[in-house]
Amino acid sequence: MRRKHALRRPKDGTDPDDHSLASACRYEAFGRVMAALATKAEFIESCRDLTWWPGPDESWHIEWRDGPFASEVAALLARHPHATGRVVTADDVSAVLEVRGVRFELRAVDPMGRTEVRSRPHFWRLAEALDTTRRTTARHPWEELLGG
Incomplete structure (x- = not known):
């Protein structure tokens, strides 16, 4: 007769199949933050x-190049209705929320900061490209993209 052995947990104490309430709250908070960022097209673009990526201590790490501080x-994020939070520390390069x-x-x-990003002439914004009400003598961004 053979014995069945339970799967061993990783040595760091985390369980990849953890479906506890703490794990659910962690993913809910992550979803709220990402939803808040998705509403800010200027940031994403x-x-x-x-x-x-998830941190080892039930935290999340978010990193980007260029863009805002x-x-x-x-x-x-702290004042967005979906992801209302508290800023713990913040500077130009890193912040904890x-x-x-x-966490x-x-x-x-x-980073360049939001004012620098807005003033860059070669920065193409989706919102500007889709604005058909704006009449200018210059070609619209979508005309340049499509060669029209």
């Missing part, structure tokens, strides 16, 4: 290499 993103009891570590690599 100005960033390169937007990445995120980490303090600007933390302030934006707490949303629904979950978010934000990191901006080579």
